Amino acid sequence: MASLPRYELPPLPYSYNALEPYIIEEIMKLHHQKHHNTYVVGANAALEKLEKYLKGEVESLDVRAVLRDYSFNYAGHIMHTIFWPNMAPPGKGGGKPGGALADAIDKSFGSFDSFKKLFSQVAKTVEGVGWAFLGVDPLSGSLVVGQIEKHNVLMTAGLVPILVIDVWEHAYYLQYKNDRASYVENWWNVVNWDDVAKRYEKAVGGSKPLYIP
Ligand code: MN
Numbered sequence: 001m002a003s004l005p006r007y008e009l010p011p012l013p014y015s016y017n018a019l020e021p022y023i024i025e026e027i028m029k030l031h032h033q034k035h036h037n038t039y040v041v042g043a044n045a046a047l048e049k050l051e052k053y054l055k056g057e058v059e060s061l062d063v064r065a066v067l068r069d070y071s072f073n074y075a076g077h078i079m080h081t082i083f084w085p086n087m088a089p090p091g092k093g094g095g096k097p098g099g100a101l102a103d104a105i106d107k108s109f110g111s112f113d114s115f116k117k118l119f120s121q122v123a124k125t126v127e128g129v130g131w132a133f134l135g136v137d138p139l140s141g142s143l144v145v146g147q148i149e150k151h152n153v154l155m156t157a158g159l160v161p162i163l164v165i166d167v168w169e170h171a172y173y174l175q176y177k178n179d180r181a182s183y184v185e186n187w188w189n190v191v192n193w194d195d196v197a198k199r200y201e202k203a204v205g206g207s208k209p210l211y212i213p
Contacts (some may be wrong), residue, residue, distance in 0.1 A: 002054035004047040007077055009033075009040050010084070018089040022186040024175045034189035035170050039076030039151070046070035075152035079131055082164050082199075085202070088192035097193040101200045108143040116188065119163075122147050123184045129168040134196070136203035143200075162199035163191070 012032055018026035044098050046069040053061040087093055091147035097105065115134075119195050123132035130149040137144050138158055148155050165187055172183035 002051050004051050004054075006044050006047065007074075009037050010081055013085050014087075014089055018092075019087060019190050022090065022189050023087075023172075027170075027172065027174050028173075031166075031170055032080075033110075035168075036077070036080040038072045039080065042073030043070060043077050046073060067203050071152050072150060075148075078150055079148075079161070079164055079166070082161055083166050085195045086163055086192055087187075087190045088195070090189050093190040093192045094188065095193065097197060099197060101193070101197040104143050104200065104204075119145055120184050120188075123165050123167050124181050126167050130154075131167060132165050133159075133161040134163040135161045136200065138203070141204050160199075160203045162203060163196045174201065 009032075012028070016028040016032070019028060046066050049058075049061060049066050050063075050070075052058045053063075080196065092196075096102065102112065105112055105115050109118060119132060119134060126132060126147055126149065128149060130147065130153070131151070133146050135146055136142075136159070137146055138160060144159060146156055146159055146161075165184065167180060167184070172180060176183040176193075
């Protein structure tokens, strides 16, 4: 019997007001409870349609439309699932990374400051709605940056995101209005480098990059 996965909205690892003053409680609550939840529901709905088709409960299926929905909503779900723990209250968050992650950033981008400047540009220049991310390239094991429109458009297949910033208007408009640049600059104060370092270590944890036979 066919059984495709289902997803659940993960709890935030801190309270809704924990990222103030940089991201206000009202944004965090709506963003998590309404926006993120919509992607969870949408991904599950797409999988349910596929499952009903597999079980013969419906005779025909517009599989292309269903997979389009799945791509958008699943990507939305996974990006937010990385985004929340990528942040921590001011004091715990912010500053600079250390250890192997800091070395990898220096190796790929020259210095932390060069990385920060580039990543900020990537985030500020997303056309419309989307994301900027720092990812591990499993072919080389190196760090690269990427830009995503919506949740899934322009995503480079295979890259493993370890640090992401949401630049949809719902992530900042209630506090920053149209000033995305200030949101991006302030966001650095709540980046949880411990979480990013853990993701980096998992992504490069094997003895060889993932896609090298
Ligand atoms: Mn969002």
